[in-house]
Amino acid sequence: MSLLVPDTGLLFWMALSFGVVLFVLVKFGFPVIIKAVETRSAYIADSLEAAREAESQLATINRQAEAIIAEAQNERKTILNEAQEAKNTIVSKAKEDAEAEARRRINKALEDIEGSKKKALAELRKDVAGISVKIAEKIIGERLKDDQKQQELINKLLAEEFAH
Amino acid sequence: MKRKNNTHLVVGFLLIFLTAAVGKTAAQEQKVNVKEIVFEHLGDAYEWHITNWGEKSIAIPLPVIVKSKERGWRVFSSSHISHGTTHEGFYIAHEGKYAGKVVERNSAGEEIRPSMDISFTKNALGLFISSCLLLLIILPVARWYKRGAQHTPKGFRGAVELLIVYVLDEIIKPCVGEEYRKYATYLLTIFFFIFINNLMGLIPFFPGGANVTGNIAVTLFLAFCTFLVITFSGTKAYWKEILWPEVPTWLKAPVPIMPVIELFGIFTKPFALMIRLFANIMAGHSVILGLVCLIFITVSMGATINTSMSIVAVLFSIFMNFLELLVAFIQAYVFTLLSSVFINMARVKHAH
Numbered sequence: 001m002s003l004l005v006p007d008t009g010l011l012f013w014m015a016l017s018f019g020v021v022l023f024v025l026v027k028f029g030f031p032v033i034i035k036a037v038e039t040r041s042a043y044i045a046d047s048l049e050a051a052r053e054a055e056s057q058l059a060t061i062n063r064q065a066e067a068i069i070a071e072a073q074n075e076r077k078t079i080l081n082e083a084q085e086a087k088n089t090i091v092s093k094a095k096e097d098a099e100a101e102a103r104r105r106i107n108k109a110l111e112d113i114e115g116s117k118k119k120a121l122a123e124l125r126k127d128v129a130g131i132s133v134k135i136a137e138k139i140i141g142e143r144l145k146d147d148q149k150q151q152e153l154i155n156k157l158l159a160e161e162f163a164h
Numbered sequence: 165m166k167r168k169n170n171t172h173l174v175v176g177f178l179l180i181f182l183t184a185a186v187g188k189t190a191a192q193e194q195k196v197n198v199k200e201i202v203f204e205h206l207g208d209a210y211e212w213h214i215t216n217w218g219e220k221s222i223a224i225p226l227p228v229i230v231k232s233k234e235r236g237w238r239v240f241s242s243s244h245i246s247h248g249t250t251h252e253g254f255y256i257a258h259e260g261k262y263a264g265k266v267v268e269r270n271s272a273g274e275e276i277r278p279s280m281d282i283s284f285t286k287n288a289l290g291l292f293i294s295s296c297l298l299l300l301i302i303l304p305v306a307r308w309y310k311r312g313a314q315h316t317p318k319g320f321r322g323a324v325e326l327l328i329v330y331v332l333d334e335i336i337k338p339c340v341g342e343e344y345r346k347y348a349t350y351l352l353t354i355f356f357f358i359f360i361n362n363l364m365g366l367i368p369f370f371p372g373g374a375n376v377t378g379n380i381a382v383t384l385f386l387a388f389c390t391f392l393v394i395t396f397s398g399t400k401a402y403w404k405e406i407l408w409p410e411v412p413t414w415l416k417a418p419v420p421i422m423p424v425i426e427l428f429g430i431f432t433k434p435f436a437l438m439i440r441l442f443a444n445i446m447a448g449h450s451v452i453l454g455l456v457c458l459i460f461i462t463v464s465m466g467a468t469i470n471t472s473m474s475i476v477a478v479l480f481s482i483f484m485n486f487l488e489l490l491v492a493f494i495q496a497y498v499f500t501l502l503s504s505v506f507i508n509m510a511r512v513k514h515a516h
Contacts (some may be wrong), residue, residue, distance in 0.1 A: 002207060002263070002264065003203070003206060003207060003380065003446065005207060005380070006380045006381035006384045007281075007379075007381045008280075008281065008282070008286065008381075009280075009281045009282040009283050009288070010208060010285060010287050010288055010381040010382065011381045011384065011385060012282045013282070013284065013285075013287075013288035013292075014288075014292060014381055014382050014385045014496060015385055017288075017291045017292055017295040018291075018295070018357060018385060018386070018389070020295065021298055021299060021353060021357060022350070022353050022357075022389075024299055025298075025299070025302055025349065025352070025353045025355060025356075026349040026350065028303060028306060029299075029302040029303055029306045029349075029353075030302070030306070030328070030348065030349040030352045031349055032306040032309050032310050032354065033302075033305060033306050033309050033325070033328055034332065034345075034348055034349070034352075035309075036309035036310075036326070037309075037325065037328065037329055037332070040316070071252075077214045107431075151386060153496055154504070
């Protein structure tokens with residue numbers, strides 16, 4: 001059957017046309033396309049990987065940010081508490097100090113007054129003693145003329161002195 | 165619903181018109197020789213017959229290139245010998261060993277074939293058209309990629325890329341293995357060459373319709389190329405498995421039974437590729453041609469049978485055309501797949 005016998009002429013043309021097609025496509029056709037397609041698929045795979053990484057990084061960052069915020073809030077609370085405490089202590093200390101100062105001043109004033117009083121009293125006593133002596137001298141000067149009376153007065157004064 | 169009815173009506177009218185027209189010509193020819201019609205379409209021809217317009221046959225004349233043993237090279241148009249006429253001593257034999265081929269009479273008066281016949285036949289032209297088409301499809305796409313594709317291709321380029329990536333990812337990479345890059349271009353060329361020729365064969369008129377991949381010379385050459393690729397990429401382990409396989413020694417020496425069987429295996433693999441493609445495509449064409457011929461055969465059986473059989477034949481040939489579309493792809497796929505598998509077998513790293 002002629003269908004099963006390969007024809008030499010057609011074989012020649014087949015070799016020619018297929019040879020040309022094969023040469024051209026192997027040289028200029030498919031390598032370019034394969035390279036481009038593989039480059040692109042590699043690029044897509046890389047991009048996907050990068051996106052996944054970025055996503056996980058973002059999640060980490062979010063978690064970190066939340067942690068930071070929570071920490072900051074805690075810190076704020078403690079700082080506020082500390083401030084409150086500090087305020088309280090400062091106020092109470094100031095009060096104490098003020099009270100102490102006031103007391104000190106009062107005490108000092110009292111002491112001063114006491115001192116002044118004592119000094120005044122001493123001076124007064126001194127003056128009074130002087131005056132008394134003078135008065136006494138005068139009185140005595142006049143009265144010592146009478147011995148009797150003089151003796152009585154001396155006794156009386158002595159008794160008084162001792163009574164003190 | 166109304167639209168559907170309209171379609172039915174149109175199809176019906178077409179069929180009636182078709183059968184009427186066919187009936188007229190067939191009645192003139194009286195008897196239809198189905199075998200002749202089918203074989204004429206399946207085989208090669210020196211001219212590309214398109215149709216008959218009344219008595220006149222319309223055909224594309226192609227160059228006949230022959231080398232006579234006694235008179236040397238001769239080139240002339242096939243129109244000189246297409247109607248049984250003789251040109252420069254050459255004519256187309258109608259019967260005998262060389263039926264359908266260009267023959268000449270030598271000085272002894274015997275009918276002989278020219279020593280060389282590389283006429284540019286119908287199938288050769290079909291091959292050239294398909295090849296040009298293939299280059300026109302692939303090269304612009306390649307140029308687009310070369311210019312630096314910034315985005316994914318759309319439209320036609322996208323379709324071509326889809327096929328390339330499909331063949332690359334589904335056939336070549338898994339079957340050839342890690343060395344696929346070296347063979348990818350060859351296998352892609354094989355796939356696209358077979359695929360486009362199969363598709364062109366399905367178009368019933370010029371520039372398609374030549375039974376290219378259903379011609380054994382074409383599939384022989386394709387299988388031969390794969391044979392060369394397999395043979396030249398054979399590793400040491402591959403040849404060792406063939407020449408000295410791991411079987412009991414009495415199977416290898418003194419009578420090399422297994423090596424002989426294995427050596428046969430080298431040739432049966434591409435041989436199977438050749439026959440598979442050839443037989444599938446040829447069978448598809450035969451069935452469609454047979455179905456179409458059914459219309460012409462039943463003309464003599466009366467209008468009723470003829471019309472009903474025409475409807476059946478048209479429906480069946482539509483179905484067959486769809487099937488052949490599938491087969492066109494599947495055969496290109498299978499040829500590439502098996503070539504990949506054979507290459508992989510030849511690239512075996514160590515005997516096992």
